Amino acid sequence: MDFPNTFHHDFYPFQDQAEIDRVRKITREDILALNGRHPTNPNIFLEVLRNDEFETVMIADMLKRIIDSDRYDKQVVMIMCNPNPTYRKVAYMLHELKVNCRNVKFYMMDEWADEDGNIAPLSYKAGFGNAFERFMVSQIMDLGFKYENFIYHSNETTPKYSKMLEDDGEADIVYSGPGWPGHLAFIDPVDDWFKPTMEEYLEQGAKVASLHPLTIAQNSLHGGFGCSGDISRVPPKGAMMGPRDAMKAKNVLDMHGITTAGSEVTWQRLTSRLCIFGKPSQHTPASILQLRDKPTHMIMSESLAATIQDDEFFQY
Secondary structure (H helix, E strand, O other): OOOOOOOOOOOOOOOOHHHHHHHHOOOHHHHHHOOOEOOOOOOEEEEEEOOOOHHHHHHHHHHHHHHHHHHOOOOEEEEEOOOHHHHHHHHHHHHHOOOOOOOEEEEEOEEEEOOOOOEOOOOOOOOHHHHHHHHHHHHHHHHOOOHHHEEOOOOOOHHHHHHHHHHOOOOOEEEEOOOOOOOEOOEOOOOOOOOOOHHHHHOOOOEEEEOOHHHHHHHOOOHHHOOOOOHHHOOOEEEEOOHHHHHHOOOEEEEEOOOOOOOOOOOHHHHHHHHHHOOOEOOEHHHHHHHOOOOEEEEEEHHHHOOOOOOOOOOO
C-alpha cells in the first residue's frame, strides 16, 4: 500500500500544505542564486553566512550603533532579543573601545508570564530581562549607561511599552529570529493575536498573551530550563512587543541560525523558509517582516540555508 509523505496535525499552526511543500523544496543553491535579493520585497537584504560568521554580524551591528550614539551624541533605541553569550562579547568590546553608553536605550523584546498573566520579575533567573541585566546592563554601567534606559517587560511597563517606543521615535533596530511555530518575539499563532484582517493584526501593540505549545517545547531545550525537555518548567504565557513595533522600527536584523548544540539538527530550517519565503500569514507571525517598507536585513547561517533532505543513515 502507498503511505503518505505528509500528514495533517491539528496543533501545527500553518495548515497550507501546498505552501509548506513549496518552501521545503527551496535549496541552498536557490537561496544563494538570489544574490542578496528577496523574491518579493526590495527592502530586504538576504544573505547566507558561514556558521562561524553568523554572530559577528549581530555584534558588529550593535557596536556600530552604540559607538555612533556616542560619537554623534544621539540616542539609539534598540529592541533586544536574548542571545546572552553574545551580549557578554559586546560588553567586553565596548570596554576595550572605551565607548560611552549614555545615549543607549534598550527595550527587551519579550519576557515570561504565568498562567494568570503576571509577568516574571527581574529576579527570575530564567527571565530574559534577568539575563540581559547580568550579561549586558551590569557590565556597562561604568561606561555611562543609565539604568532607567533599560526597559524590561513588567506588569507596569508592558501596557505602555508601545507608547514608550512611539514617544522615543520608534526603535532604530530590532534584533529578531523566528521560533519553532514561526513566532516573532513571543507573538505566537494563537487566538490572543488573530484578527480578521492583516491590517488590524499589524496594528497591535505590546501585551501579555498565551504561548504556542511548540514555543514551550522549544524553550524546554534552552539553558534556563536545564536543556532537558522539562516542559513543566516553562511558563505558559509571555509579555512581548507587538507587530506594530516590528513594522514601525527603522531597521530589523532578522537572524536564522539556531541548531541543536552546534550540530546540523535544527527545527528552524523549515520554519525559516516559511518566514522568509512563505506567504505572509498570521499563522506564521515572523513572515510579516516580508511586508516591511523599511530596511530589513535577513541572515541565514549555512546550516539553516542547507537543502532539506532525508538522511536515511542518521534516521532517528
